[in-house]
Amino acid sequence: MSSSKSDRGSETRELLLVTAERLFAEHGVEAVSNRQVSEAAGQSNNSAVSYHFGSKEELILAIARRHAESLELRRTEMLAEISNSPDLRDWVSCLVRPTTQHLASLGIPSWYARFVAQVSTHPSLRERVFKEASTSRSLQQALEGMFRLIPRLPEDVRQERNDMGRLMLVHLCAERERALQAGTANPRSTWTSTADGLIDAIVGLWLAPVSSWR
Amino acid sequence: MSSSKSDRGSETRELLLVTAERLFAEHGVEAVSNRQVSEAAGQSNNSAVSYHFGSKEELILAIARRHAESLELRRTEMLAEISNSPDLRDWVSCLVRPTTQHLASLGIPSWYARFVAQVSTHPSLRERVFKEASTSRSLQQALEGMFRLIPRLPEDVRQERNDMGRLMLVHLCAERERALQAGTANPRSTWTSTADGLIDAIVGLWLAPVSSWR
Numbered sequence: 214m215s216s217s218k219s220d221r222g223s224e225t226r227e228l229l230l231v232t233a234e235r236l237f238a239e240h241g242v243e244a245v246s247n248r249q250v251s252e253a254a255g256q257s258n259n260s261a262v263s264y265h266f267g268s269k270e271e272l273i274l275a276i277a278r279r280h281a282e283s284l285e286l287r288r289t290e291m292l293a294e295i296s297n298s299p300d301l302r303d304w305v306s307c308l309v310r311p312t313t314q315h316l317a318s319l320g321i322p323s324w325y326a327r328f329v330a331q332v333s334t335h336p337s338l339r340e341r342v343f344k345e346a347s348t349s350r351s352l353q354q355a356l357e358g359m360f361r362l363i364p365r366l367p368e369d370v371r372q373e374r375n376d377m378g379r380l381m382l383v384h385l386c387a388e389r390e391r392a393l394q395a396g397t398a399n400p401r402s403t404w405t406s407t408a409d410g411l412i413d414a415i416v417g418l419w420l421a422p423v424s425s426w427r
Numbered sequence: 428m429s430s431s432k433s434d435r436g437s438e439t440r441e442l443l444l445v446t447a448e449r450l451f452a453e454h455g456v457e458a459v460s461n462r463q464v465s466e467a468a469g470q471s472n473n474s475a476v477s478y479h480f481g482s483k484e485e486l487i488l489a490i491a492r493r494h495a496e497s498l499e500l501r502r503t504e505m506l507a508e509i510s511n512s513p514d515l516r517d518w519v520s521c522l523v524r525p526t527t528q529h530l531a532s533l534g535i536p537s538w539y540a541r542f543v544a545q546v547s548t549h550p551s552l553r554e555r556v557f558k559e560a561s562t563s564r565s566l567q568q569a570l571e572g573m574f575r576l577i578p579r580l581p582e583d584v585r586q587e588r589n590d591m592g593r594l595m596l597v598h599l600c601a602e603r604e605r606a607l608q609a610g611t612a613n614p615r616s617t618w619t620s621t622a623d624g625l626i627d628a629i630v631g632l633w634l635a636p637v638s639s640w641r
Contacts, residue, residue, distance in 0.1 A: 239550065243458035302638070327548075334544050334598075336453065336605065369615040373599075373624045380598040381591050384548075388590060391550065401583040409639045410587045414632050421631025424516070425623045 238327035287311035288351035304359035330387035452541035502565035518573035536608035544601035
């Protein structure tokens with residue numbers, strides 16, 4: 214393959230990724246066909262998605278991976294900075310700020326937060342995407358550091374609060390991203406304030422007493 | 428109209444509501460057309476949805492209203508029981524348990540929690556549905572009672588934590604509903620335990636210190 218042909222190939226791939234992310238974010242994963250993605254990306258060949266990615270599932274994993282690298286880099290840096298911090302907030306920060314800082318770097322409008330929210334309400338895709346995301350080494354480190362600083366909890370409660378923290382992060386970011394685009398943002402909708410609020414809330418969530426356990 | 432014809436009309440209406448709720452919950456609001464709802468409900472007339480509800484938006488509001496009455500009744504009863512309680516948990520309970528108890532009453536599988544989650548990630552419908560839900564008198568009362576017992580917060584932080592509590596309730600219930608149907612439920616996935624966990628978490632969320640305010 215000539216170099217210019219290969220360049221065109223990777224440009225097309227990039228264009229399909231960006232277009233698909235926006236369409237999935239706006240309309241939901243199942244509402245958008247591979248054909249619609251190809252068309253919206255201006256590809257005369259309607260099977261461009263199949264050619265470049267194979268299936269919709271692979272396309273979605275490729276969109277997620279496109280962001281994962283930046284998240285991983287940011288989180289690794291933050292972990293190095295906080296080192297052995299005894300402050301729970303620092304560890305929760307490492308779970309929240311890589312996402313909000315990455316979103317801030319994308320400008321307005323970004324689509325990534327809503328894309329993640331849509332994927333995470335999808336019955337089957339969510340598991341594959343989360344499974345892949347959860348292999349991140351820096352994420353494991355941040356969680357371990359956090360768990361060292363919170364009171365011992367029954368395993369199911371720990372899992373439950375982990376779910377709750379993740380859901381707050383994913384869906385609050387999606388709502389803020391929408392507000393930033395629509396111009397209905399309030400002072401708490403900037404990405405830095407959103408992170409501050411999420412960190413306060415997630416710390417409160419982990420430190421909340423467990424009232425009943427069955 | 429003869430009485431039997433009117434009975435058949437309201438049976439069809441009910442069948443369309445139940446079918447649409449399931450399809451929207453499984454696939455998302457935009458992925459399902461009115462025609463698909465009519466067909467899945469076994470209606471030979473593909474415009475049955477238009478005939479009975481007008482638009483998809485009206486269909487969705489009708490599904491939400493179908494549940495709102497039970498929620499309102501449960502919440503009004505709970506508020507009467509707790510009367511003037513000085514315990515924050517009691518007021519948060521009035522925000523959480525009407526939903527979880529209603530979901531428990533629907534049996535397994537239910538679709539309502541996932542339906543709400545799908546609607547709440549929809550760019551335009553979410554506002555209409557939330558606006559209508561927020562006119563509930565008992566919801567107002569429960570929120571007012573809760574606000575009397577939490578420290579004074581800047582208005583934007585209060586709004587933010589209200590958003591966070593709502594997002595946790597909506598999306599955790601959707602995940603639990605899916606787990607109950609799939610048989611992957613853990614002990615914390617029963618509706619009573621889910622409510623216990625959510626109440627602990629939402630109390631923790633409201634009592635968390637505000638670390639920065641700009």
